Amino acid sequence: MFDKVQLxxxxxxxxxxxxxxxTTLRVEFSQCSLEARAWLxxxxxxxxxxxxxxxxxxLLQHLNQDNFSSSWDNLLDNRLNRLGFSLSSSQNLSxxxxxxxxxxxxxxxxxxxxxxxxxxxxxxxxxxxxxPQVLPSYFISLLTMxxxxxxxLARINAFPSMxxxxxx
Numbered sequence: 001m002f003d004k005v006q007l008x009x010x011x012x013x014x015x016x017x018x019x020x021x022x023t024t025l026r027v028e029f030s031q032c033s034l035e036a037r038a039w040l041x042x043x044x045x046x047x048x049x050x051x052x053x054x055x056x057x058x059l060l061q062h063l064n065q066d067n068f069s070s071s072w073d074n075l076l077d078n079r080l081n082r083l084g085f086s087l088s089s090s091q092n093l094s095x096x097x098x099x100x101x102x103x104x105x106x107x108x109x110x111x112x113x114x115x116x117x118x119x120x121x122x123x124x125x126x127x128x129x130x131x132p133q134v135l136p137s138y139f140i141s142l143l144t145m146x147x148x149x150x151x152x153l154a155r156i157n158a159f160p161s162m163x164x165x166x167x168x
Contacts, residue, residue, distance in 0.1 A: 006034045015149040020158050023118040027111075027131045028156060029139070036110035039079060043102055046076050047095060083109070124155050 007022030014025055026033065080086070083105045085098070119125050136155075142148045153159050 003033050003035060006031070014152045015145070016153060016156065016158050017160075020156055021118060021123070023114050024123045024156055026114050027118045028124065028136065028152070030132050030134050030136075032107050032110045033114065036106050040103055040106055042076060043079065043106075044099060046073075047099060047102075124157075129155065 003022065007025065010022065010025040010029060010031070011018060011020070014020075014029075016025070025031075080102070083102060085102060085105075115125070115131065118131075125131060138151050138155075139148055142151060
């Protein structure tokens with residue numbers, strides 16, 4: 001659901017045909033999915049509430065006394081477990097270290113998932129071009145929108161002539 005908004009936006013700014021897969025554009029522009037960003041925000045909120053930092057004592061020590069189990073809390077706990085983290089084993093780590101590790105793991109899993117789905121004909125990966133780790137330099141260095149669009153079309157093998165030849 002979230003991804004449709006992001007993919008429509010990426011199609012618009014890249015000015016590419018609608019037949020180009022959104023995952024291809026997400027890899028090309030080094031963008032994680034909005035779903036991954038939403039998970040990170042939710043996990044970050046939970047961690048800030050529970051973990052001790054310089055300004056608060058946190059609530060983690062009180063969880064053992066609480067018998068209530070919310071669906072929101074269970075969902076986030078399951079997500080943390082899928083990422084390989086456990087709050088009980090992470091009590092001695094700082095909030096910053098845990099947050100950074102969760103962010104890195106979430107982005108890594110999302111990127112690998114996107115990469116596995118972005119191997120179609122119009123993907124640079126299908127042409128043997130390795131995906132960028134940050135926003136491609138051509139997107140910043142080329143001054144006009146037309147230049148960026150043409151370069152993007154070339155990178156993703158999506159020139160109009162490719163459409164006419166039936167490569168999509």
